[in-house]
Amino acid sequence: MHSTSPAPRHRDGTPTPTRRTRRSLQVTPGSVSRLLRCGQSGRCRDCGNPIEWYHRSDQRLVRLHPHELPAAQVPDACRWHVSSGVAHPAGDGSSWCRLAHAVLCPARDTPPPSQLAGLRRSLGVHSRRLIDAGVFTPPPASPPRRAPEPVVCRPARPIVQMLYVRYLSARPVDEIQCVAQTRHRHRCTSPLLTSGIPGGTWMLMPTAESGQLALPTDVMAVYNLSRLPYAEQLRWRAQRCRQHAASSTAADLAVAEWEPFDPLRHHQHIHTRLPGAGRRPGAAGRARQGAQP
Numbered sequence: 001m002h003s004t005s006p007a008p009r010h011r012d013g014t015p016t017p018t019r020r021t022r023r024s025l026q027v028t029p030g031s032v033s034r035l036l037r038c039g040q041s042g043r044c045r046d047c048g049n050p051i052e053w054y055h056r057s058d059q060r061l062v063r064l065h066p067h068e069l070p071a072a073q074v075p076d077a078c079r080w081h082v083s084s085g086v087a088h089p090a091g092d093g094s095s096w097c098r099l100a101h102a103v104l105c106p107a108r109d110t111p112p113p114s115q116l117a118g119l120r121r122s123l124g125v126h127s128r129r130l131i132d133a134g135v136f137t138p139p140p141a142s143p144p145r146r147a148p149e150p151v152v153c154r155p156a157r158p159i160v161q162m163l164y165v166r167y168l169s170a171r172p173v174d175e176i177q178c179v180a181q182t183r184h185r186h187r188c189t190s191p192l193l194t195s196g197i198p199g200g201t202w203m204l205m206p207t208a209e210s211g212q213l214a215l216p217t218d219v220m221a222v223y224n225l226s227r228l229p230y231a232e233q234l235r236w237r238a239q240r241c242r243q244h245a246a247s248s249t250a251a252d253l254a255v256a257e258w259e260p261f262d263p264l265r266h267h268q269h270i271h272t273r274l275p276g277a278g279r280r281p282g283a284a285g286r287a288r289q290g291a292q293p
């Protein structure tokens with residue numbers, strides 16, 4: 001019998017995290033994008049923190065946080081791995097993974113998953129130090145820019161299905177706001193999705209009707225409201241909170257923001273994974289009931 005040496009442990013017996021040496025990435029000979037194949041270092045222009053650029057398998061670029069993290073600290077839906085110099089939006093089954101900088105960027109308003117809040121805070125502190133030292137100047141706040149890459153964990157513009165039609169939402173599902181006018185002549189601030197009442201279900205659904213178009217992906221994540229009662233679907237499409245759905249006297253102060261979804265025009269909003277869903281085989285097609293976006 002031959003036993004291997006035990007993993008290093010703290011005095012209380014918990015395993016000590018050991019930094020894995022970073023895999024050396026190879027430049028593909030003859031590649032037209034030699035630099036990008038090995039992860040080109042740079043700095044986020046919004047926060048000044050280091051990033052690494054990688055190609056994805058579809059040739060789009062993604063900015064990754066330059067260090068590997070213990071996979072246990074990163075939600076499934078946020079994991080990336082790099083294989084042969086190409087970044088893939090999933091873990092590789094090992095106990096380490098990469099992470100998109102967009103999830104962590106302290107210059108963004110979208111908060112990261114709670115497990116990553118500490119890391120984002122430390123990037124925020126680093127960003128502040130760079131600004132104070134005059135090493136980094138953040139870009140002017142306006143005009144608002146479109147995010148070049150989606151935050152994987154939470155679609156900024158989700159695809160929503162109701163009343164047999166798919167729409168592209170203008171904002172994340174939990175930020176869709178009632179359009180009715182209150183008695184004080186302000187726009188109602190209530191969200192459509194409130195706790196305690198059933199919402200939609202995130203599902204992977206066919207990207208296009210069969211035979212319609214040749215699209216790069218077969219399935220996409222859809223926030224499906226089809227299982228809600230007809231009146232609830234009407235309420236969502238009218239973009240009214242529960243209180244104002246019941247009131248016929250309140251006028252609309254804004255136009256409902258639903259845009260009919262077109263898989264070709266809106267292809268950049270197509271996500272092939274369920275927000276926050278597992279990556280285990282068989283996860284595709286399973287839906288999370290009542291999932292929060």
Ligand SMILES: [Zn+2]
Binds near residue numbers: 046047
């Ligand atoms: Zn950043």
Ligand SMILES: [Zn+2]
Binds near residue numbers: 180188240241242
């Ligand atoms: Zn309202």
